[in-house]
Amino acid sequence: MPVGSMSSVCLCAARARFGADGAPDRGAGAPRRIGRVADVRLTEFRALMQAQFGPLRAPSVAHDHVFSALDGRTVDQALAAGEDPKRVWSAVCDDFDVPDALRYGHPD
Numbered sequence: 001m002p003v004g005s006m007s008s009v010c011l012c013a014a015r016a017r018f019g020a021d022g023a024p025d026r027g028a029g030a031p032r033r034i035g036r037v038a039d040v041r042l043t044e045f046r047a048l049m050q051a052q053f054g055p056l057r058a059p060s061v062a063h064d065h066v067f068s069a070l071d072g073r074t075v076d077q078a079l080a081a082g083e084d085p086k087r088v089w090s091a092v093c094d095d096f097d098v099p100d101a102l103r104y105g106h107p108d
Contacts, residue, residue, distance in 0.1 A: 045085040
């Protein structure tokens with residue numbers, strides 16, 4: 001599975017709701033909307049990356065830049081491993097001196 005592809009992130013989200021055999025994970029007891037919240041947060045994260053770095057550079061930063069705050073992983077690797085997008089965004093902000101206007105999300 002390529003680490004830099006969006007499908008790897010989506011695949012990990014699917015595995016969180018389904019077992020390795022593809023059957024729904026009924027034992028977790030978590031409501032399905034939790035998956036939606038994670039998707040929305042990931043979508044917001046990607047939008048913030050594009051706002052900071054632009055649509056061409058953001059995927060490159062996510063795929064290539066290694067963050068010590070993420071245990072030596074890239075953004076894509078950390079998200080694929082299930083890391084909280086808020087923690088990943090915080091690491092990006094710290095390494096790249098993201099202005100406060102974007103650090104705390106898009107202004108409404």
